[in-house]
Amino acid sequence: MNWLDVLSESSTRALARRTSRRSALAGLGSFLLGAATLPLLPVARGADSKPAGAAPAADPGDPQSCDYWRYCAIDGFLCGCCGGSKSMCPPGTDMSPVTWIGTCRNPSDGKDYVISYNDCCGKSSCGRCFCNRNEGDTSLFQPGQSNDYNWCSGNAKANIPYHCSTARIVGTAK
């Protein structure tokens, strides 16, 4: 989820732009083009997808820190600070199966990875390690890449309060 977008300079401005917005758009352009014409938005279903053979060899950085490479388009409380991890929800919550995605560059291999920011739902806001970065973020008009929707809404499994956000690798961006 993500909404708190305004962020302090420490959470946004201080972070180097590691991935250009254009590369993100290029990688997902065709995907989103299709999205605009369908009645239901085929936004990333990261909870149901398996990483497409794309786990990076090296995964550098601190997943409890906002400048960790996978968080380039995140907006919310980091689940690693809330009893979960960068890719796992905290105990007692449900992972939203529908979410938004970003494209982030792994500094160790220089490749762009598609990241699914699945929200964890079912308890009030964790309130720890708030992080907002907007590299490649779109407006609410293009939901699949917008970090301003609360993705705990809108389905039977997770139509409940927002708790924190994960950052799961879906695959490499072409």
Add this chain to the structure above:
Amino acid sequence: MRLRIYNALAMSAMLVASARAEVPSDIGGGPSVATLAVPASKHWVWVNDFVFPHMADGMAYLVDGDSGRYLGTLSTGYGFARVVLSRDGKMIYSPETYFSRGTRGKRTDVVTLYDPGTLKTLGEIAIPPKRSSNLPMMANSVMTDDDRFLLIYNFNPAQSVTVVDTTTRKFVREVETPGCALIYPTGPRSFFSVCGDGSLSLVELDDAGAAHQKRTQPLFDMAADPVTEKAVRIKDSWYFVSFAGRIYPLKVGAQQAVLGTSWWLSSEAERKAGWRSGGVQQLAADPQKSLLYAIMHRGGLETHKDPGKDVWVFDVSTGKRVQQFALKSLASSIQLSSDEKPLLFSIFIEAANLDVYDAASGKWLRTVEHVGTSPTIMVTP
């Protein structure tokens, strides 16, 4: 011991009696609760708060911009966006979401009706439990220009608009708006939503609330220069700002929409220096004077939601900047009062102090401290 108690009581009674002689009793008339003038002063502002650390506890606060006095509070449930005020000032509509056990249990969405004089609930209108939960926008919930239908944006993640009849106080129907988001009124019974490919879904409602829809060609180029959701309306046009800081005027009615010539908020040199607009409610409009106010800051394209400390003012008829001034504090939201001598309100989502300025001169007038937790959208009568 008993004697001492009697003495103490007697002394208390004497103290009360002597006090009464100087300061009238507060309890003689029974319970006492403040009320508010109806219609509200044009210099009052509703500050809406989605209370990010405790989102089940959304709130709205009413503040008098002239005196800086905090006037009252609404308690508005989970993932709150904003209140919608009737044009005659006689009703406050608030689309709200609740869970039966606070943060779990069955979800219920309602439009709560509040009396603007007492801030008490007058009733509820049940609506489909689909209200979009997102970083709040003005365009989440709006009223048609004739005040007949209240419209609420849904995202689950299918996109639609809930139509509520304010006359019968009933949910009427859902208008499907696949691929298109939010709601921008265009006339007595019409509105549009903006679609992911840059086209618009134009919708007109008839007397029964039935929808007649039409999709335009793509008007915005969402790949080359995407626009934000934070548009403002001046007369028959909506003004959208792009991430890069360009204004796109959209002349739009129930049946058609025409995109006018775009113009930049900044000069070429200023753009090179990184000047752009950002925030949660980063634009405000004075329709009477055709002026557009924008929060400005310096940063890269990905800072399109960052707060700023400067306000630039533009005449939309020429696209020329007519004024600029520095704010006292960082701001993510600005709003103008709707009278002829408007106040400018500003607030930052992370530091809930409401600043009040004279909009014409940019002169700071006062600060009202501690207005909420995560204030987002400001609404003026």
